[in-house]
Amino acid sequence: MTEVRCSACPLRPLPLFLRNDDDEVAIVQSLKRREMQMGPGETLIHEGQTNAPLYTLREGWAFRYKTLSDGRRQILTFLLAGDFIGVQQKMGDAAAHGVMTLTDSLFCVFQRDSLWELHRQSPAMGFNITWLTAHEESLVDDTLLSVGRRSAEERIATLLILLFKRAAALQDDGGAAGVPFPLTQQHIADGLGLSLVHTNKTLRKLERRGLHHIEDGRLWLRDVKALVRLADLYGDGRPPQRPLV
Amino acid sequence: MTEVRCSACPLRPLPLFLRNDDDEVAIVQSLKRREMQMGPGETLIHEGQTNAPLYTLREGWAFRYKTLSDGRRQILTFLLAGDFIGVQQKMGDAAAHGVMTLTDSLFCVFQRDSLWELHRQSPAMGFNITWLTAHEESLVDDTLLSVGRRSAEERIATLLILLFKRAAALQDDGGAAGVPFPLTQQHIADGLGLSLVHTNKTLRKLERRGLHHIEDGRLWLRDVKALVRLADLYGDGRPPQRPLV
DNA sequence: CGGTGACTTGAAGGAGGTCAAAATCTGTGG
DNA sequence: CCACAGATTTTGACCTCCTTCAAGTCACCG
The missing domain is CATH 1.10.10.10 (Winged helix-like DNA-binding domain superfamily/Winged helix DNA-binding domain)
Structure with missing residues (x-):
């Protein structure tokens, strides 16, 4: 099972997504570490986990959640293909929320410091990250x-x-x-x-x-x-x- | 009443805030358009308003909110000095939420496209914007x-x-x-x-x-x-x- | 000193929570 | 192919936390 190159990402052609320069795609490609497959109901990020990587959800559904110590759970947002995961955990800090899959899912995995690399190497991609983060917030709103x-x-x-x-x-x-x-x-x-x-x-x-x-x-x-x-x-x-x- | 230069911003020295290079402060300064004073209970951004500028709250308290058509209101977050306002309204789109002051307040005003300029001229500041946006989201979470x-x-x-x-x-x-x-x-x-x-x-x-x-x-x-x-x-x-x- | 906005308190009712149990459905192993 | 365990969905009964309605107090202000 071979991994897909970002330039051939099946999501990119969808009308939902903005086009990207080849350079930009190349940067993303260079930061991508691997792909990761998960079944339904699996935990991608544990609440309180430190130094979790970044992900893009490429296939499937998932959700972000928080729980109280007695087990009460609040789902914060549902995640669909194209959602970028992990920006909220402030740099090097513990993840304030968990992420769990709903279906078989496929994630593209990025190192934590890719966030900064993305900004450094391409202001446009940095801006995109900001956009995505702001958009996520408006879902929570x-x-x-x-x-x-x-x-x-x-x-x-x-x-x-x-x-x-x-x-x-x-x-x-x-x-x-x-x-x-x-x-x-x-x-x-x-x-x-x-x-x-x-x-x-x-x-x-x-x-x-x-x-x-x-x-x-x-x-x-x-x-x-x-x-x-x-x-x-x-x-x-x-x-x-x-x-x- | 003369406006304060960013390099002399009274917030910057507080231990709460990270230090910035002179260059970075200079960029912010160059994008700052003016200051704006408001009394308590005034509306800074109307729900649905298009093309609102960006602000940094420099003094006072405010809050972001949404309402339903019959008047039910939900306050999303409270805003304190240092909070950056307006990223959530996706580019050129209508503001999905309003912003209203609680006290006498002072805002630093930036043009809408400063968001992009900030990213373009300084990846570090772009990264800061992402950080602030993600942090705001975690408050809503x-x-x-x-x-x-x-x-x-x-x-x-x-x-x-x-x-x-x-x-x-x-x-x-x-x-x-x-x-x-x-x-x-x-x-x-x-x-x-x-x-x-x-x-x-x-x-x-x-x-x-x-x-x-x-x-x-x-x-x-x-x-x-x-x-x-x-x-x-x-x-x-x-x-x-x-x-x- | 009347008017307005914020705070306070009591009483009554309801939207939604909790408890319990049964009906499906699904996957698993024999 | 059937039996069984574990999820998930459904329903009914009961209860409570919170809402709504109503009224009264207090401080401030023109």
């Missing part, structure tokens, strides 16, 4: 608004729409045939600050009303209008084009 | 854990500790005489996803138990041990040294 101020129904509607859009942007059909949806209800609960039971009941209610459909690990939005109204989401069609590292 | 998984008591304990630490790091006495605390209970409520009434009752309960004391716009932690236990916060003494832009 959205979730915080949900968890802090939306009802259970509204939270779930919001999550379904947002995840659907992100997943659809990675497909050619734009989600016409649904999108992969590898979350269990426990993941949804932990991502929205709800209990498992209440998540189940709310999910069933929305599905019975015909707003969405989840089956066999795939998600369909059946009544986007109604979902958007519930979520009080405005504007924006698909996610903006984004840099890839 | 912490809040999301609170709002999603902590009880009202625990949330308030967590907030008090975290804000105290940040504010104390800006003072010489390290908080011995308390720290400024310009939040109303409504701000606390909106920052923690609670109702005003319940915030009040919980706050009173903690204060009556002798865990903290708020008076006259200042906060004292009376029983840090108990607060930390409640918050389930581990490790870390004071916040890490951070870059200043």
Whole structure:
């Protein structure tokens, strides 16, 4: 099983991602250490782990999370292909959050100091990192608004729409045939600050009303209008084009 | 009232901030457009505003927030002196959140494209921006854990500790005489996803138990041990040294 | 001294949590 | 192909933490 060269990265051609100069791709290539395969439910980064490397998620789904000492868990963001992982752990410090896979996943691995090398060798790529980091933060901002101020129904509607859009942007059909949806209800609960039971009941209610459909690990939005109204989401069609590292 | 040169910025000498080369300071200086003074409760950036400039908060307190169309508000992070503002609004796009002052405040104003200039002219400063952005995200991560998984008591304990630490790091006495605390209970409520009434009752309960004391716009932690236990916060003494832009 | 914003307190109700148990489903090994 | 263990989903019953509603206090200010 041979590793892919960054210039031939299967993600790069997708319309979701911005083009890069050959130089830039070459720099990324030079910093890439290896690839890493993981199964579902495996821990990529442990909470409190020190000096974890950087990763780009190339295939599959994962999530970032934090836990309290009695086991309560909050999922911070879900990670999809193209997401860059590990910037948040401040330099040389312990990771403030864990990362766990949801599906079979493939990661490109970079040494920790690549962060600095990327900035040093290419301001443009440095800028891209900043962009990606800021974008990640805005995902957390959205979730915080949900968890802090939306009802259970509204939270779930919001999550379904947002995840659907992100997943659809990675497909050619734009989600016409649904999108992969590898979350269990426990993941949804932990991502929205709800209990498992209440998540189940709310999910069933929305599905019975015909707003969405989840089956066999795939998600369909059946009544986007109604979902958007519930979520009080405005504007924006698909996610903006984004840099890839 | 004449403006301060960056090399003479009163924040820079504080032990909280990392030193910078003269070149770096010069670059920042060259990008700084002006200073801007605001009173308490004023809106620096409106939600949805396009093309807002960048700011560094030099004096005072502020906060980032999002609202739903029916008025429910979630405060995302509180901003203290040294915080860099505006990176989250993705390039040229609309601001996804608003920024409002809590106190009399002073901002250093930078043009929007300074973000790129900073990266271009100094990889080190670009790296600093990334660092600050990642750090901001980790603050939101912490809040999301609170709002999603902590009880009202625990949330308030967590907030008090975290804000105290940040504010104390800006003072010489390290908080011995308390720290400024310009939040109303409504701000606390909106920052923690609670109702005003319940915030009040919980706050009173903690204060009556002798865990903290708020008076006259200042906060004292009376029983840090108990607060930390409640918050389930581990490790870390004071916040890490951070870059200043 | 009336008006406004922040704080406080009590009472009542509800959204969502907890507990318990059953129904599926899935993979595994015999 | 079946039995069994372990996840995951579903439902019902009950309870509580927190919200909402209402009112009153206090400080400050024009």
